[in-house]
Amino acid sequence: MTATSDLTTGAERPAFLSRFRPRGAVWLAAPAVLVLVVALAYPLAIVVVRSFTDPVPGIDNYIWFFQSAVNRTVLQRTFVVAAWVTLVSLICAYPYAYAMTIVGKNVRLVLILCVLVPFWLSGVVRTLAWVILLQDSGVINSFLRGLGLSPVKLIRTPPGVIIGMTQVLLPFMILPIYSVMKGIDTRLLQAARSLGAKPWRAFLQIYVPLSLPGVYAGAIIVFILSLGFYITPALLGGPRSILLSSLVQNQVLSLLNWGRGGAMGVVLLVATFVLLAIAAPLMRQKHTSTRREA
Amino acid sequence: MNAPQRSTGAAIEIRKASKRYGAFTALNDIDLHIRPGEFMTLLGPSGSGKTTTLNLIAGFTDISSGALEIGGKSVTGLPSHKRNIGVVFQHYALFPHMTVGKNVAYPLTLRGIKGDDRERRVKRALDMVKMADFAHRYPNELSGGQQQRVALARALVFDPPLLLMDEPLGALDKKLREWLQLEIKRIHRELGTTFVYVTHDQEEALVLSDRIAVFNGGRIEQIGTGRELYDNPATLFVGRFIGESTVLRGASDVSGNDTIMTIGSDRVVAHGRLAGDARPVMLLRPERVALKRAGADVVTGENRLSGTIAEAIYLGSGSKYEVRLNDGTIAVVRSPLGASDFAIGDSVDIAFMPADLILLPDDASADVTLT
Numbered sequence: 001m002t003a004t005s006d007l008t009t010g011a012e013r014p015a016f017l018s019r020f021r022p023r024g025a026v027w028l029a030a031p032a033v034l035v036l037v038v039a040l041a042y043p044l045a046i047v048v049v050r051s052f053t054d055p056v057p058g059i060d061n062y063i064w065f066f067q068s069a070v071n072r073t074v075l076q077r078t079f080v081v082a083a084w085v086t087l088v089s090l091i092c093a094y095p096y097a098y099a100m101t102i103v104g105k106n107v108r109l110v111l112i113l114c115v116l117v118p119f120w121l122s123g124v125v126r127t128l129a130w131v132i133l134l135q136d137s138g139v140i141n142s143f144l145r146g147l148g149l150s151p152v153k154l155i156r157t158p159p160g161v162i163i164g165m166t167q168v169l170l171p172f173m174i175l176p177i178y179s180v181m182k183g184i185d186t187r188l189l190q191a192a193r194s195l196g197a198k199p200w201r202a203f204l205q206i207y208v209p210l211s212l213p214g215v216y217a218g219a220i221i222v223f224i225l226s227l228g229f230y231i232t233p234a235l236l237g238g239p240r241s242i243l244l245s246s247l248v249q250n251q252v253l254s255l256l257n258w259g260r261g262g263a264m265g266v267v268l269l270v271a272t273f274v275l276l277a278i279a280a281p282l283m284r285q286k287h288t289s290t291r292r293e294a
Numbered sequence: 295m296n297a298p299q300r301s302t303g304a305a306i307e308i309r310k311a312s313k314r315y316g317a318f319t320a321l322n323d324i325d326l327h328i329r330p331g332e333f334m335t336l337l338g339p340s341g342s343g344k345t346t347t348l349n350l351i352a353g354f355t356d357i358s359s360g361a362l363e364i365g366g367k368s369v370t371g372l373p374s375h376k377r378n379i380g381v382v383f384q385h386y387a388l389f390p391h392m393t394v395g396k397n398v399a400y401p402l403t404l405r406g407i408k409g410d411d412r413e414r415r416v417k418r419a420l421d422m423v424k425m426a427d428f429a430h431r432y433p434n435e436l437s438g439g440q441q442q443r444v445a446l447a448r449a450l451v452f453d454p455p456l457l458l459m460d461e462p463l464g465a466l467d468k469k470l471r472e473w474l475q476l477e478i479k480r481i482h483r484e485l486g487t488t489f490v491y492v493t494h495d496q497e498e499a500l501v502l503s504d505r506i507a508v509f510n511g512g513r514i515e516q517i518g519t520g521r522e523l524y525d526n527p528a529t530l531f532v533g534r535f536i537g538e539s540t541v542l543r544g545a546s547d548v549s550g551n552d553t554i555m556t557i558g559s560d561r562v563v564a565h566g567r568l569a570g571d572a573r574p575v576m577l578l579r580p581e582r583v584a585l586k587r588a589g590a591d592v593v594t595g596e597n598r599l600s601g602t603i604a605e606a607i608y609l610g611s612g613s614k615y616e617v618r619l620n621d622g623t624i625a626v627v628r629s630p631l632g633a634s635d636f637a638i639g640d641s642v643d644i645a646f647m648p649a650d651l652i653l654l655p656d657d658a659s660a661d662v663t664l665t
């Protein structure tokens with residue numbers, strides 16, 4: 001429109017802000033880059049190289065990996081378990097994060113503490129707590145037996161692993177969802193209701209879509225962490241619920257076979273990248289773009 | 295014609311309505327009748343109860359006591375999504391994940407309107423606010439004024455009999471605000487919908503409204519047309535809130551049908567007298583005052599108060615002066631283009647006729663609430 005097209009939109013950064021770019025600002029990232037190069041990029045490069053060279057040059061390690069039925073089963077199981085952990089975390093985290101945005105200040109503090117306290121405990125301690133709860137003569141089964149019900153096999157089964165991993169990874173789902181949710185203008189729900197939307201419809205059609213960036217972020221973090229999770233599946237899992245990380249550990253530390261261990265790691269890495277590439281278009285939020293049509 | 299069909303606006307009847315939040319009374323026993331198709335503005339400073347009244351009508355909160363009827367039906371306890379009222383918010387409240395077209399279509403989708411019918415009505419509503427070319431944009435790609443026009447289209451697309459607007463232009467700059475005021479006025483004329491408009495800007499209220507309800511401290515001080523409020527304010531608060539004014543205070547006496555007030559060493563005569571024993575104040579509109587050199591151009595019957603020019607402001611269409619009277623009161627005077635100029639420090643008289651003074655009961659709270 002002629003009268004208003006030249007007015008700046010609220011969403012755009014004023015020109016003077018984007019121009020404020022002191023020279024050399026990139027060096028502020030130097031310490032982190034140094035740590036990442038030394039502690040991640042270099043060892044990773046070694047692992048990749050050895051997967052192609054150890055013990056003999058070629059792709060023998062990869063051929064071995066995919067020819068082994070055990071490896072293929074474990075790889076598949078790793079992804080299935082990660083998907084379950086992500087799903088269960090999401091189901092637990094979404095209402096929890098929503099509750100955090102609507103309760104009073106004191107209750108919110110308690111809820112945040114409940115999320116953060118597990119972070120302050122070592123993963124090993126938490127997992128051992130789950131061993132006590134889940135084992136055949138553990139708290140859960142004693143309780144079931146007390147009710148006259150038959151005990152359930154939890155420890156050393158995939159459901160046991162999923163329960164334990166979900167508990168450990170839940171904060172990584174709750175926090176991104178909460179951070180997005182608290183930025184959602186709940187007055188939009190009031191607006192939707194004034195336009196004729198029942199409360200649940202306003203929630204599903206307005207609130208949920210706006211919270212999705214947090215859901216995607218949390219889901220990706222939890223999924224990727226699940227793929228490489230070691231301690232919890234190792235302690236809670238049994239022979240039928242071994243995940244890829246345990247196989248890698250076995251190859252590298254027990255059999256000293258760096259090449260095969262490296263190949264497994266690379267397969268996991270590539271599979272993760274492929275999955276991310278598939279998920280990326282979902283996460284691209286159209287409304288956050290500042291694209292302008294002519 | 296592109297605009298949505300003329301609808302019959304709904305009447306609103308509020309009787310003895312109060313809204314309390316714990317010990318705080320946001321709205322104290324108000325009565326308000328809004329006629330079908332009327333443009334009613336709720337005007338007042340922040341915290342005066344005007345937005346609370348709007349929220350009651352919209353169904354965002356419930357009244358604590360009293361009655362509220364829309365279109366002749368009691369709406370007490372009826373949730374907002376069943377009231378069929380359009381609402382425009384100061385913060386636009388467009389859904390950021392939907393395009394302009396989807397935003398405007400949303401209330402139609404909720405009402406089960408689909409396909410071509412929906413398309414046509416969305417286009418008609420966007421045409422009405424001159425935003426049809428923007429249907430595929432997202433809200434954050436639009437300026438504030440454009441977003442508010444889309445919000446207006448969205449609130450009107452389902453032909454509600456009543457439109458509520460809560461300071462819709464509050465976040466926009468002056469030029470754009472003035473232009474949109476005229477747009478809103480035009481749309482109101484075209485549609486025949488009842489508009490209820492909340493603002494703290496008295497000029498905006500004068501531009502837009504058929505009638506204005508002036509709120510103060512949870513009560514309605516006066517309801518009337520802009521002219522009625524300006525010429526015959528019922529209270530000192532209304533007189534000071536609408537337009538500019540000078541308030542004269544002093545020891546007063548009644549002589550026949552006149553009230554005489556002593557200000558410094560001068561005497562001022564006003565026609566009429568207050569009922570009861572309330573302390574009178576005199577309200578003077580700046581355009582009713584003539585500025586004269588001290589002691590010059592005396593006209594019989596006029597009141598004169600002497601003082602010095604404290605501030606002189608050139609406005610283009612004329613000048614505005616602040617005159618410090620002998621008792622320290624600051625009087626505001628507007629003089630038209632071509633009147634003689636005065637400089638700061640000049641000794642002057644302000645002159646005005648007794649009939650131009652508005653006599654009101656004094657009310658100390660009127661001063662407090664305005665600051």
